[in-house]
Amino acid sequence: MKANIIVTLKNGLLDPQGKAIEGALKSLDIPGVESVRQGKIFEVELAEQDKAKAQALLKAACEKLLANTIVENYRIELA
């Protein structure tokens, strides 16, 4: 089973990388970009076929390793 895990900074936290990209896009004459926030995506392949079990496994992976839940949100998308 394939899954995507998306980890993003929580709203309200400053994202300097996103701000830098915003500025760079402006200077490249790409108009109308109001905001950019950068996050991480993990494309995971699992042996587990059961959706509920896969979800539980990935939640554990996020909490223990992939996301810093103090400053980051994560979401799990099962394919």
Next chain:
Amino acid sequence: MKANIIVTLKNGLLDPQGKAIEGALKSLDIPGVESVRQGKIFEVELAEQDKAKAQALLKAACEKLLANTIVENYRIELA
């Protein structure tokens, strides 16, 4: 209009960061992880309301700045 841009390494290219995460998940007793590949996600807010124009803008942004098309794929998801 909101859009997500997802940039991932092309298939076949070694992803050492993904491999490291794979190893770490194993050592954390999270079983059945067959592969992990890490990518980047950009959450963009655009003033443009027209879908076709937004797509064209974001394509330019990817080609010029966000993705290294020699080694990376990108996909654009308009919300």
